[in-house]
Structures are given as C-alpha cells and as structure tokens.
Amino acid sequence: MTNNPTPPERPPQIPNPIAQRTQPKITEPDPDFEAMKEKGGSNILNSLLKKPLSVVYELNKSPSSMLGTLCLINLVCLGVFGFVLGLFSAGDQLWAAPVKVIGGVFFSGMICLPSLYIFGALGGMDAKFPSVAGLMLTFLAITSLLLVGFAPVVWLFSTSSNSLVFFGFLSLAIWMVCLLFGMRVISRASRSMGGGNGGHLAIWAIIFATVTLQMTTSLRPIIGKSDKFLNLKEKRFFLGYWFEVIEDESTSPHRDIPDEESGRSTDY
Amino acid sequence: MCTQFIDFKWLPELCRGNSNLLQGWLVDHPRKSLLACIPAVILGCGAYGFTMGLWQGWEMASYVGIKLPLVIFTVLLVNGMINGMLAMVLGSGIGFRESVQFLLAGFGLMAIILGALSPITFMMALHAPNPDDPGAQQWHSVTLLTHTFMIAYAGIISHRSLLGHVKRFATTAAHGTRTFFAWLAGNLFVGAQISWIMRPFFGSPGLKVQLLRDDPMNGSFYETVFRALGHLTGF
Numbered sequence: 001m002t003n004n005p006t007p008p009e010r011p012p013q014i015p016n017p018i019a020q021r022t023q024p025k026i027t028e029p030d031p032d033f034e035a036m037k038e039k040g041g042s043n044i045l046n047s048l049l050k051k052p053l054s055v056v057y058e059l060n061k062s063p064s065s066m067l068g069t070l071c072l073i074n075l076v077c078l079g080v081f082g083f084v085l086g087l088f089s090a091g092d093q094l095w096a097a098p099v100k101v102i103g104g105v106f107f108s109g110m111i112c113l114p115s116l117y118i119f120g121a122l123g124g125m126d127a128k129f130p131s132v133a134g135l136m137l138t139f140l141a142i143t144s145l146l147l148v149g150f151a152p153v154v155w156l157f158s159t160s161s162n163s164l165v166f167f168g169f170l171s172l173a174i175w176m177v178c179l180l181f182g183m184r185v186i187s188r189a190s191r192s193m194g195g196g197n198g199g200h201l202a203i204w205a206i207i208f209a210t211v212t213l214q215m216t217t218s219l220r221p222i223i224g225k226s227d228k229f230l231n232l233k234e235k236r237f238f239l240g241y242w243f244e245v246i247e248d249e250s251t252s253p254h255r256d257i258p259d260e261e262s263g264r265s266t267d268y
Numbered sequence: 269m270c271t272q273f274i275d276f277k278w279l280p281e282l283c284r285g286n287s288n289l290l291q292g293w294l295v296d297h298p299r300k301s302l303l304a305c306i307p308a309v310i311l312g313c314g315a316y317g318f319t320m321g322l323w324q325g326w327e328m329a330s331y332v333g334i335k336l337p338l339v340i341f342t343v344l345l346v347n348g349m350i351n352g353m354l355a356m357v358l359g360s361g362i363g364f365r366e367s368v369q370f371l372l373a374g375f376g377l378m379a380i381i382l383g384a385l386s387p388i389t390f391m392m393a394l395h396a397p398n399p400d401d402p403g404a405q406q407w408h409s410v411t412l413l414t415h416t417f418m419i420a421y422a423g424i425i426s427h428r429s430l431l432g433h434v435k436r437f438a439t440t441a442a443h444g445t446r447t448f449f450a451w452l453a454g455n456l457f458v459g460a461q462i463s464w465i466m467r468p469f470f471g472s473p474g475l476k477v478q479l480l481r482d483d484p485m486n487g488s489f490y491e492t493v494f495r496a497l498g499h500l501t502g503f
C-alpha cells in the first residue's frame with residue numbers, strides 16, 4: 001500500500017454514434033455570402049458568375065430589391081438560347097422556340113418552387129418563402145447566363161447538323177451542364193442559411209431536372225418542325241417520345257446515304 | 269510597342285514555361301500578349317498547314333496555310349464567352365480577358381512547336397507521290413497518321429505547360445485544374461466540328477482541291493463518326 005495513491009485510470013470513452021448524429025453540425029459560413037459591394041445591372045451579372053451567394057444575400061435582406069433585374073436577365077438569356085435552338089428548323093420556330101423555352105423554364109420554376117421551400121426546410125435551411133423564391137430566380141439566372149455562353153456552340157451545330165437526335169441530345173447535355181452549376185449555388189446557399197449537407201436538395205434537383213426534361217416533350221416541338229404550335233392532346237412520357245424520335249430517324253431513308261458517296265468518312 | 273515581339277525574347281521563355289512571362293502578360297496591357305501570340309499562331313500554324321496540304325499541290329498548300337490558323341481563332345471566338353463564364357463559376361479567379369490570354373498563349377506555344385516541325389513535314393511533302401499515282405492512297409494514310417501524331421504531340425505539350433500556368437494563377441490549384449479541363453473539353457468538342465467544317469486539310473486522293481467543300485455546313489463531325497460506327501457494327 002502507498003500513501004499517495006494514483007487515481008485509477010478512467011476507461012477510454014466510446015463515442016456515441018447516436019449522440020454524434022443528433023448534434024447540430026457547425027458549418028463555417030461561406031465567405032461569398034455577404035453584401036454586394038456595388039449594385040446595378042452589370043454588377044449583378046458579374047456577381048452571378050463570380051459570387052452568386054452575394055446576390056442571394058441581397059435577396060434575403062430585401063427580396064424585392066433585384067427581382068426585376070433577375071427576371072429580365074432570365075427572359076433575355078432564355079430568349080437568346082431559344083432563338084439559337086430555333087435556328088435548327090428556322091421558319092416559325094425562330095419565334096416559337098424562344099417562347100417555349102422561356103415559358104417552359106418559368107413554368108417548371110413555378111411548379112417546383114413550393115417543393116424547393118419544403119425540401120430546403122427539411123434539410124435545415126432557415127429561409128422565408130420570398131427568399132426561397134429569390135434563390136430560385138438566382139439559380140435560373142445563373143443557368144440562363146451559362147446557356148447564353150454556350151449559344152455560339154449551339155449555333156455552330158444548329159446550322160450544320162442534319163440530325164434532330166444529335167442536336168436534341170447536344171442541347172439537353174448543355175442544359176444539364178448549366179443546371180448543375182445552378183444547383184451548386186442552391187446547395188451552397190442552403191448551407192449558408194443553416195442547411196445540412198443537402199440530401200433533400202439533391203432529391204429536389206433530380207425532380208427539377210426531370211420536370212424540365214418532361215417540358216421538352218410537353219412543349220414539343222422545340223427544335224423540330226410542326227404545323228401546330230403545341231401538341232397538348234397527345235400525352236407522352238419524355239423517354240418514350242425520345243425513343244420514338246430515335247427510331248424514326250434511324251429508319252428514315254436519309255440515313256442510307258453511303259459515306260463513300262458523300263465523301264465524308266474519308267475526307268479530312 | 270512592337271519591340272517585345274521583334275526581339276523574340278518571349279519565344280524561348282514561353283517554351284520553357286516561364287511563369288513570369290505569362291504573369292507579366294496578364295498584369296500588363298493585353299496588347300503585349302496579343303502581339304506575341306497572334307503572329308505566332310498565324311506563322312506557326314500557317315507554315316505547318318502549308319506543308320500539310322503541299323502534297324496535293326501549291327493551291328491546296330495555300331488553302332490549308334490559311335485555314336489552320338483560322339481553326340484556332342474560330343475555336344477561341346466560339347468558345348470565348350463560355351470559357352470565361354466557366355472560369356468564373358468554377359471559382360478560379362480568372363476573368364474573360366485572362367481566359368482568352370491563357371488559351372491564346374497555349375495555342376501560341378502549340379503553333380511554335382508545329383512551326384518548328386514544319387521543315388520536316390515540308391520535306392516529307394516534297395517526297396510524296398502525285399495524288400493520281402498508284403501509291404497515293406497509302407501515302408495519304410501515312411501523312412494522316414504523321415500529322416495526327418505531330419499535332420497531338422504539340423497539343424499535349426502546350427496544354428501541359430498551360431495547366432501549370434493556370435494552376436499557379438488560380439485561387440487554388442484544384443480550381444485551376446477544374447477550369448483547365450473544362451476549357452479543354454469545350455475546345456476539343458468545338459474544335460473537332462470547326463475543323464470538320466473547314467475540311468479538306470489533307471485532301472483525299474480523287475477528291476477536288478477546294479478551299480471548302482461544296483456543303484461545308486451540311487452535317488457534323490460527330491454524326492459522321494456515329495454513322496461510321498453504325499456501318500462497322502451493323503446498327
């Protein structure tokens with residue numbers, strides 16, 4: 001026995017996974033989530049590309065402050081992109097395609113706005129409905145701006161491509177790339193407003209993307225030719241319709257032109 | 269103003285991948301880099317293009333000498349806006365002007381490498397059989413492979429150097445890498461289509477010598493590839 005007994009070693013603490021899961025995660029605020037230094041049309045455009053969260057911050061402070069400018073950016077950018085898509089078929093599509101693109105994107109935004117609010121709240125995002133509406137407009141504005149950036153590429157293929165399937169898939173691929181950049185802003189904004197890692201918002205993103213893909217079929221034709229402006233009576237799921245178009249093109253006589261005859265496969 | 273281009277000091281610096289040179293170009297007035305890179309693309313790609321078409325005669329050589337630099341400038345023009353936007357949204361800290369300067373410097377280096385190889389391809393073209401000769405088809409295949417290898421080599425070396433510059437200039441190396449690969453994907457995608465529109469470059473034996481084919485905007489490079497794949501696989 002000793003006079004100065006050392007206290008018995010405490011058993012190492014086993015981390016409690018349940019407690020860890022329930023503890024609120026403290027995320028560092030995004031450095032871009034701050035007030036815009038200067039306002040005005042060109043500064044908003046610049047901020048949308050460089051510091052989109054500053055636009056979201058301003059909209060959170062006063063939701064009505066930039067709504068007009070953001071709506072205008074969306075209208076002009078989607079109109080330009082729609083016009084370039086319309087160049088594929090030309091004729092009436094030059095005005096019909098921009099109208100359908102603008103209408104389709106705004107309508108998709110409107111029907112997905114309530115779910116963005118709810119899914120954001122499920123993820124812990126602390127924002128009022130007008131702020132979420134502002135976030136939606138910012139997301140659409142970034143997407144539309146990038147679409148305008150891709151417009152020269154789309155123009156290049158719209159004037160040279162003969163294949164509706166190829167041009168359609170190219171346009172959809174570009175749309176999805178631009179959407180991804182827009183979705184990143186929603187995710188970052190959600191984290192800046194107290195949201196978690198964004199599992200719910202990821203589901204919302206899939207829903208929104210699917211809605212816009214269905215719009216391409218509901219508002220058909222956007223790039224092809226048709227006598228009617230809309231074909232709302234004949235209801236189709238977008239995947240079924242796409243397979244139909246692919247099959248139509250693959251069985252069309254145009255496909256059977258031998259490459260050697262046209263001199264394309266060997267000529268470079 | 270033109271002394272910087274005339275003394276050619278920038279040329280070995282660009283080849284060595286001197287970061288100070290590009291940093292200086294980005295900080296100073298863009299005129300400096302434009303005065304170096306645009307003539308480099310015109311002369312380097314022009315000279316190389318000339319030798320590419322030479323086996324079909326002087327007419328074809330002149331056409332390709334004009335078209336090859338045009339392909340580079342058209343790609344930059346078509347992709348200019350989206351390259352600048354991608355650099356911004358990917359958080360690289362690179363703006364529109366800088367993105368054009370970066371890519372022009374990359375293409376400038378590629379043109380210098382191609383220009384340096386052009387005496388070899390020039391002699392190769394002089395030793396080529398006539399396009400009507402029996403061995404012309406075989407020569408065409410050899411030429412096609414040689415030029416593809418040389419252009420790919422110049423492209424890889426110049427873009428490797430460009431990647432280093434972009435990583436150093438961007439806010440973080442990861443942002444720089446991401447931006448660089450986004451530019452690369454876009455430029456390759458559009459470049460293939462623009463070069464297809466501006467065909468012929470090598471000129472297939474038996475086909476007319478032309479500046480552009482009769483229907484340059486009819487069809488796309490990718491449709492041709494898909495069609496060729498379809499013929500091969502039977503689908």
